[in-house]
Amino acid sequence: MRYFIELSYRGTAYHGWQTQANGTSVQTTLEAALTQRFGKPMYVMASGRTDAGVHARQQFAHVELVEPFLFTDSFIYSLNCILPEDIVIHRIFPVREKDHARFSATFRYYQYLISRQKSAFESGLTYHFRPTLDEILMNEACKILLQHTNFQSFSKARANVTHFNCRLDFAYWERINEDSLTFHIRADRFLWGMVRTIVGTMIEIGQKRMSLELFEQIILSRDRNKAGRAAPANGLFLVEVGYPNEVLLARSMGQGAGFI
Template identity: 75%
Template structure:
């Protein structure tokens, strides 16, 4: 049987999502907790890889087991007690044998958070960036970005992919309050390091160090060396993974049942 896990994590202490030879990853930590709780080796496949220090408000992964799991609130609570405090499982639900956390996903939505004022409690969760930014000009750059589909210039050079095309659904900057500026971007897929490099390049535009014509030339060049520096990982969040309704139908059923019984599936 195949199950999906919906989880969130603070990525500060981890070398990204994927198993790494040189550090602890979210994937390895999650697998260890599931293995301990179920008493059998468990291997998970995530919807995508987040880099070291990147956070996820919503991430999905799948794993396979031979026997049905007791999907009660107490069962999920018991796994969350094994996990460290910076990883939380929200729900586990059954899916079809061919449903895949990565390949069944139809969209990913990221946010990048920038604060102008230093905050001792947000150091690892936002990028403290003091210079004045022309947000209107940065949003004009977003409109240019949406006119293109090849984003090789914003991908890490060692990216192991067959193509660099992505379909952008939206991209824009917005002040959530006087202090916090947030970049929103959603696409069917993202390249390795793509969002952080776009943010870093747009910060150059916002400071008046790069024109909109130069920005479009960078996109057309399809060359990572001409784009700006990647923004730090601590401001980046994976917000939402989109799936066809049929993949998530059992998750919806479980939520309704739990609501009727006054329970919660959250960790």
């Protein structure tokens, strides 16, 4: 039996999602809580790996059990009591054997938050960047970005992938107020470090230190060394992971008896 876990986390204290040999990860912490609750080793597979310091408002992972299990509200509450306060399980629901947290996902949607003002309450949850940014120019850069599919220039050089193509659904900057900007981007897949490098490069454009013509040349070069610095991890959020309706049907119908 396969079950999807819907969760969120603040990534500040973690060395990313994936289990690490030299630091605490979200995956290791979640698996430890499940192992403690079930009394046997438990392993999970996520929709994708977030980097160290990156947050998730919505993340999915799947876990497999030998027999059907009733995930009641009280059981999920007990798991959340075991987990640290910066990781929260929202639901656990049954899916079909072929449904996969990573490979069944149709899109990932990220947001990057920038604020000109320091906040006592948003520390670690936004990029405090004082210079004024021209979001009109940055949105022109987004239009250029959407005309392309190969984003090797924004991927870390050590990325272990077979290709660098991604299907972008949208990319745009939103002015929240005079001191806050949010970058929205959704794609079928993302390369390692891609969103933060795009943001870092567009910040150069927003400061009028890089032209739109040069930005397109960087994309066409497929050379990471020509792009800007990656923006800090603390402003990045995974906000939504999309699946076909039939995958999430059990979730929309409630926990039920935990069987399909």
